[in-house]
Amino acid sequence: MASEKQRSLLLESTSRFPIPPGVRFSYGTAGFRSDGLILGSTVFRAGVLAALRSIKTGHAIGLMITASHNPIFDNGVKIADPDGGMLTQKWEPFADALANAPDPQHLLDLVVQFAEEENIPLCGTQSAEVLLGRDTRPTGESLLETAKQGINAIIGAVAVDMGILTTPQLHWIVRSRNKGTKASEFDYYAQLSKSFRCLIDLIPENIVKSEVDPKVLVDGANGVGGEKLEELKKMLKGLDIEVRNSGKKGGVLNDGVGADYVQKEKVAPSSFGSIDMGLRCASLDGDADRLVYFHVLSASDNSIDLIDGDKILSLFAVFIKEQLSILNRNENDDVFNSLPARLGIVQTAYANGASTDYLKQMGLEVVFTPTGVKYLHKKAAEYDIGIYFEANGHGTIIFSEEFLSLLHARSDELSVSMAGSERHKAAVRLLAVSQLINQAVGDALSGLLLVEAVLSYMGWSIVRWSQLYADLPSRQLKVKVADRNAVVTANAETEVVQPVGLQKLIDTETAKYPRGRCFIRPSGTEDIVRVYAEASTQEAADRLANSVMQLVYQFLDFTNSHV
């Protein structure tokens, strides 16, 4: 039962943040997102929800103010669960209901009812802790203050302002704090740089390093990532990182820069051009949870060879598979049983068909989920080692706790009887990867360091890496319609079930093109429908995407005029 004091505090605080008229908020692919100026009530309510989640779980919860790849004037809020992952999907309907409760009394009723169902005590003696972070958006500071008021509307809840962070840093801090390990921003840099150093120190001497340029140029999307990479850089040795578009010299967040722009437009971001031809370049998104690589191909039109999330995933898969095979190599003096590991790959419908073919040819198990790290992460957690990436560069590698403790034990055994052997080194490398790569969520900074370490280990240039397989030409389009929610999909978003009849026409169009594949889905972060098409030539992929876009207009106009 909620105490009287709690009830009146919640009523009074909520009344300070009325919801804007005529808007419906939805906890989409990655939390609530909208124009930052109308998000006050949503962020306040997300603060209430985060405090309740903390009471329920007995652990610290994260609340991040960011709209990641969206334009600068958008903002958003997402919640990190105690393990550093996304808010449990079970609570999303409550988040939606809370965000749209028309007035304080409705909100109070919702909270009281939900607290009863979930056994969350609101008698005034409970405690809760919410860690808050934000990116560099202009509305971030005031929205963070609003979130604090939402947290403070629950008696016993404490808001801890961690300031400006990348989204993955906040997730990492929440996870570490709840595990009882070192959890400050400095600890994050220390852990990343230490595990990176370990991987570099273990590069075999026979690797031909001449192909690998020690320099990498990084586009910071004029967001938080560039600034944080500068911090991390101070603790790294053996890698020359040049950060551009750090936001310090003007330049607008995600405008002509950043991983989303580079991946969708397939051109170099601003501040990159012909002068960089031949160099290894990377691009982060606005809150540094996505990473893509590229190299500039043409001086005249800024065209690039894009190395997207699929190819980052493939590079990691090659490396992890190799380390597992070295670890389990049957040598004459072998006294150890092999340490079998279920290695799983998770992709979405956006994965380039050529990447999936390549991974399957490697003998790997590849599974698909709908778009959104919350789905991919959950699936990857079913394996001993799960590698997941979206083509847009959002992904990571996760190790199960059971496998990690077996690996620790095996590494300890090998360090006694086979110290310095390749098998021992493989165990140490895998452990270092689990420390370097963010176990909570996709993280561009830790991903960048792992790419750099693996390329050095392989002795591969960016061109060699790109040649792992040839991408099928593809095209992505954004279609602005009156109501994107009129599109409902099934089968990991590869099939449209509503509007009825649309899928049949998409299939007919797709069948016209060799190696054609096409799907549409409503975005969960922007007010648009996305169209993805691939085919054997760029011209064919473009034509397929355009004709399906016309179908979307046709159907959604029809749908809307009949609503």
Ligand code: G16
């Ligand atoms: C978020 C999610 C990603 C998703 C992306 C696009 O990325 O975390 O998993 O791929 O949105 O989603 P949608 O196609 O539904 O708009 P970010 O980097 O914006 O947080």
